[in-house]
Structure formats: structure tokens, C-alpha cells
Amino acid sequence: MTPAAEKTPLLFAFQELPLQQPLCDRLRAQVGQLESRYFPDGESYVRVLSDVVGRHCLLLADLSHPDDRYLPLIFLADTLRDLGAASVGLVAPYLCYMRQDARFQSGEAITSKIFARSLSAHIDWLVTVEPHLHRFRSLDQLYSVPSRVVQAAPALVEWLGQRRHLLLVGPDAESEQWVAEIARRSGHPYVIGRKERLGDRHVRVTLPPVEQYDDRVAVIIDDVISSGHTILKCLQALEAGGIEQVECVAVHGIFADESDAQLVGAGLAGLVTTNTVPHATNDIDVSPLLAPAIQACLKAARET
Incomplete structure (x- = not known):
């Protein structure tokens, strides 16, 4: 792989998203190739087709209906790490599980904290747009990885x-x-x-x-x-x-x-x-606002 190719990030998405091509253009990224489907029993199958060794990888995810999409996402993130990706960052323009940020009734799960701990274990950084923060001043109080919030x-x-x-x-x-x-x-x-x-x-x-x-x-x-x-x-x-x-x-x-x-x-x-x-x-289109935040995270990942 040429040095130029190593510097070119790969952008993966499970579905065709409106932000995918605009972000590829602005970041000069390549579309990462993958295969995904469900087995008859509903389990997820994920296969990375691109060569990711030494490459910085971005995951662009629509998390508006997260319960069906979260497991394939972390399967992909961990597979990229296993295959030698230099870093794995998540671009989640809509960040889910921000509503339940406190225990309002006895026994309730504080899902915002649980989700953040789980997701942080699988990614190196996070970029999102206008997360619905209530009782937390910033994502740093929830996520243990570097994060950037883009204002819309x-x-x-x-x-x-x-x-x-x-x-x-x-x-x-x-x-x-x-x-x-x-x-x-x-x-x-x-x-x-x-x-x-x-x-x-x-x-x-x-x-x-x-x-x-x-x-x-x-x-x-x-x-x-x-x-x-x-x-x-x-x-x-x-x-x-x-x-x-x-x-x-x-x-x-x-x-x-x-x-x-x-x-x-x-x-x-x-x-x-x-x-x-x-x-x-x-x-x-929010890609002009997202791109600089993603570039800053990529720059930090390259310097790490």
C-alpha cells in the first residue's frame, strides 16, 4: 500500500446514507466495502471486503432505531480492529439513548450511561450533531473516548x-x-x-x-x-x-x-x-459542519 493510500481514510456504512458521499468528497475518503446480512435465526453476519491494514476507518451510522443496528455496528468496529485498522471512529449524526439520563422511578435503567460505556469500548472517537443533552453538560461526562459535538x-x-x-x-x-x-x-x-x-x-x-x-x-x-x-x-x-x-x-x-x-x-x-x-x-446538508470535526479527530488519531 502506498503512503498516500494509508493516509486516505475509509468510510463504512451499512446502508446508503445521504451524508455518505458528501463526507467522502469533503474528507477525500474512500467508501469501505463490506457485506452484511441476517442469518435465518436473526443473527447478524458482517464481512469486511476492503483492505484496512494501517488505514483510519470511519463508521457512518444511522442510530435512529438503535436496537436493530447496534450489534452489527460493534461487530464491524471490532472486526476492523482485528484486521489491523489504525483507528476506528464513529460518526453518528443522531446519537441515540440520550433520553434516560437519570433514574426517575425506582429500578429504572439509566440507559444513556450504559449505552455510552458499551459504545466507548469499541471505538476510538465519536462525532455527533446536536445530542439531546439534559442533565449532562457535555458528552465527556458519558463517553470515555474523545468526542466532538457539531452544532447545527x-x-x-x-x-x-x-x-x-x-x-x-x-x-x-x-x-x-x-x-x-x-x-x-x-x-x-x-x-x-x-x-x-x-x-x-x-x-x-x-x-x-x-x-x-x-x-x-x-x-x-x-x-x-x-x-x-x-x-x-x-x-x-x-x-x-x-x-x-x-x-x-x-x-x-x-x-x-x-x-x-x-x-x-x-x-x-x-x-x-x-x-x-x-x-x-x-x-x-450538515456535511460542511461535520467534516472539520471529523478531520480534527482523524488528525489526533494519526498523531497518537
């Missing part, structure tokens, strides 16, 4: 900056600092709602008066859309306040139980997400 706000600012006559809406107090900064940089006014969580799929959203903005298009901004109930309640509150056209832009679109169709059916006029999770609504 610049990508949202660029997209929103191309629009005119908008009202930006944050659904809850947790979003205020984030939405306020996006509003300042994109030049739009904003309001922040108050959310009361009544259960996993039941929330109540209350907004301040919005009648003065009834001639604007309201754009709800959120980091993750999972069940869609927060967005739905926010949509209903805006409509009750006299806003006729409501759209939504989010970083991660999980859309459990076809909640994207439910939101559109409820009257949402537009729905846009970044390409962190593959979906038809992907209209904002």
Missing part, C-alpha cells in the same frame, strides 16, 4: 436566512437560548412556548400572544421530532393565536409511527429536516 445552528441559520417575513417558534424553555441565537443570526423575530410533559406521548404547549404576527409564516424549530406531539400541540396553539401558515424545521427527524404524515395532515404547511437521519424531508 449555522445550517439552520443559512436556510432560514433565505426566507422572509417569518416568526420563529421555540416549543419550550429548553429551546430558548438556541432559537434566540438562530433568530438573531437569521434576522427573524421569535417567541418561546411553555411545555408541560404529561407522558411519553402527551404534552401541553402554551404560547405567548402571537396575534401581532398573524401576517407572518410561523416556523417551529426543534432539535428532534420523535412522536411529533410537541410540534402538533405547538401547531394548534399557533393556529388558535391566528397564525394561518405554520411550518417546521428540525435537526433530527425520527418520525415515529408516521408522525410526519400526521403533522402534515393536521395542517403543517412545510416540514424540513437536516440529513442527519435519512428522510424525504432532508433539505439541509
Whole structure:
């Protein structure tokens, strides 16, 4: 293998992901070749086809439905190590298992800590986008490997900056600092709602008066859309306040139980997400923001 080839990273993914080719182009990486399937009993089969000896390897993973995808991921990571990879880094644009970060009821598993300990044992570094941190200030409190968090706000600012006559809406107090900064940089006014969580799929959203903005298009901004109930309640509150056209832009679109169709059916006029999770609504590319963070991790791995 030539020295130039050794410096060229290999990027592996189990499925064709929207970020795969843009990241290969920006990182000057090669697509890693692998074979994977399931045995009749449901066990995973993974085979690496590329020569990885001395190569720095990246795993690009969609972890939006992690229970089916985690075992193949660590099988691949450990196989790359066994075959002589110089390093194995994980690019998980959406980082799962961030919700349960405390024991709210007796006997509950604190899955964010358990998952982080397990994953850290199989990778050398981690890059992600806007992880849903609550009670932890940074990923360093969870993960024992170097990690870099990419903020999606610049990508949202660029997209929103191309629009005119908008009202930006944050659904809850947790979003205020984030939405306020996006509003300042994109030049739009904003309001922040108050959310009361009544259960996993039941929330109540209350907004301040919005009648003065009834001639604007309201754009709800959120980091993750999972069940869609927060967005739905926010949509209903805006409509009750006299806003006729409501759209939504989010970083991660999980859309459990076809909640994207439910939101559109409820009257949402537009729905846009970044390409962190593959979906038809992907209209904002975060690869320009991801690439520098990945390059920094590769540089550190080469110097180790």
C-alpha cells in the first residue's frame, strides 16, 4: 500500500446514507466495502471486503432505531480492529439513548450511561450533531473516548436566512437560548412556548400572544421530532393565536409511527429536516459542519 493510500481514510456504512458521499468528497475518503446480512435465526453476519491494514476507518451510522443496528455496528468496529485498522471512529449524526439520563422511578435503567460505556469500548472517537443533552453538560461526562459535538445552528441559520417575513417558534424553555441565537443570526423575530410533559406521548404547549404576527409564516424549530406531539400541540396553539401558515424545521427527524404524515395532515404547511437521519424531508446538508470535526479527530488519531 502506498503512503498516500494509508493516509486516505475509509468510510463504512451499512446502508446508503445521504451524508455518505458528501463526507467522502469533503474528507477525500474512500467508501469501505463490506457485506452484511441476517442469518435465518436473526443473527447478524458482517464481512469486511476492503483492505484496512494501517488505514483510519470511519463508521457512518444511522442510530435512529438503535436496537436493530447496534450489534452489527460493534461487530464491524471490532472486526476492523482485528484486521489491523489504525483507528476506528464513529460518526453518528443522531446519537441515540440520550433520553434516560437519570433514574426517575425506582429500578429504572439509566440507559444513556450504559449505552455510552458499551459504545466507548469499541471505538476510538465519536462525532455527533446536536445530542439531546439534559442533565449532562457535555458528552465527556458519558463517553470515555474523545468526542466532538457539531452544532447545527449555522445550517439552520443559512436556510432560514433565505426566507422572509417569518416568526420563529421555540416549543419550550429548553429551546430558548438556541432559537434566540438562530433568530438573531437569521434576522427573524421569535417567541418561546411553555411545555408541560404529561407522558411519553402527551404534552401541553402554551404560547405567548402571537396575534401581532398573524401576517407572518410561523416556523417551529426543534432539535428532534420523535412522536411529533410537541410540534402538533405547538401547531394548534399557533393556529388558535391566528397564525394561518405554520411550518417546521428540525435537526433530527425520527418520525415515529408516521408522525410526519400526521403533522402534515393536521395542517403543517412545510416540514424540513437536516440529513442527519435519512428522510424525504432532508433539505439541509450538515456535511460542511461535520467534516472539520471529523478531520480534527482523524488528525489526533494519526498523531497518537
